[in-house]
Amino acid sequence: MSVVGTICQNSFQWKIPNFFDLNVNRGDCIKSPQFTLIGKEGIQKMFHLDLYPKGDEDADWVEIYLIPDDSLNSCTVSYKMGILGKEENLIIQIIQLKDYTFLEQNDGWGSRKFVKIQKLKSQHDIVLPNGTLTVLFESEGVQDKPKDPTMSLVDDLEKLSTNDDFTDIEIHCKDIKIKSHKAILGSRSSVFKAMFTNQCKESQTGCVKIDNMEPKVLKDLISFIYSGKVKKLEENVADLFIVADMYMIESLTDVCGTYMMNNLTNENAISYLILADSHNCKMLKEAAMDYIVQNIADFMEKPEMKKVSHELVMDIMKGVVKQNNK
Structure with missing residues (x-):
């Protein structure tokens, strides 16, 4: 069982027993217990470490990342991480990062090449006493970044x-x-x-x-x-699109049109196509048309197709013919 112990303020040890016997594969992540970083003026933020014992992007290297657990509203952290050896001395100082800015929750930062796995194996008596890997994390604390x-x-x-x-x-x-x-x-x-x-x-x-x-x-x-x-654009995106066009707020029309274009389904594609056509929204019209053409078998028997104008139906059929001739 891994343990984080506090040495002093903003300094932590993460002990991972039986490191080479962990039941993990490449890409598997283990998480440290949470710990608190304290800054000036009493600022406190919760973090944890993510570690990939058999690597993620590179199977030859252990990877490690500092991950925020609080909603940060942007904050800056300076820290270093290393591995403690047999005599509780720093064997390897792997990362030293100055003033990294975390912008949002789960925005992590660390190293894809924390320590080479072969190095741990070749020096296991010193680096992994009793099979335990000990990660040392030290920080100058956390600072709120000016908005x-x-x-x-x-x-x-x-x-x-x-x-x-x-x-x-x-x-x-x-x-x-x-x-x-x-x-x-x-x-x-x-x-x-x-x-x-x-x-x-x-x-x-x-x-x-x-x-x-x-x-x-x-x-x-x-x-x-x-x-x-x-907020919650999905609740009334079509109605907002209509009123945005009515009041000539182009930026909102674009926001709504883009959302609908990226969230086309069998249930809304026909109504979005009709809406885009009636409001001259070319990008949404083309996206909805392409979606229907690509899934034409799902739309042939839909009652909503009766609401589609003759011109749009002809465009859909032309698209289907063109697709079949490819």
Whole structure:
């Protein structure tokens, strides 16, 4: 059973008994117990080590990686790793890394060539006393990496979308009301911009009435306008695609179109094809068409095919003929 023991703050030993008798194959990974790295101002982050006793990419080498177990929001770690020998002295210092930045959970870093397996075998009396491999990990601690200024701006704008401060327009959609900012809506959508200029009633009344979409879709639309992000896009991607096109927000149209294109199934390909055709989205139309052509046997008896226009059906048939002639 492997054990991690603390020597002092940010210094750990990982003991792996019976190292050469481990029941592992090439590509198999063993994980150390978790340990904590502590930085200045009390910052603490949980990590573990992943080790490949018989290698992964190269069967001649043991591989090792430091893996974060916390949600990091970007942090920087300096560390070194080595192997302790018979007299508890450092036999091999394998890795020394300065200021590596972990960007997200499970983003690991280490060495594909930690130590050569043949070297462990030839020096096993010194390097593996009693068959135990001891990895020494030492770190200067962990530091939060300053947030990228662009991401800070995005986060601040996202917060603004749920804050009533300085709002100057109210959007009514069925049973909900959303307070917003003309400058932001108008800068992201030419349709909204037109509403707030040229003495339009929306600008004069300070109210926009929208009844042709569901409140959930409107909330996602406003969220994207402020932050450029959509949470749980899969829940209403087709509806968002329609309103993005309606309000001429090209970046959201692209996001939705790309998502649908990458998530085509037998259940949605026909509806996505019709949607793309009616909104002149070439990339989605071609992707959905190709998917249907490649799986034509699954679509011939589908009732939804009756909703496909004659022109699209002809295009599908041409694609099938072309495919069969290859």
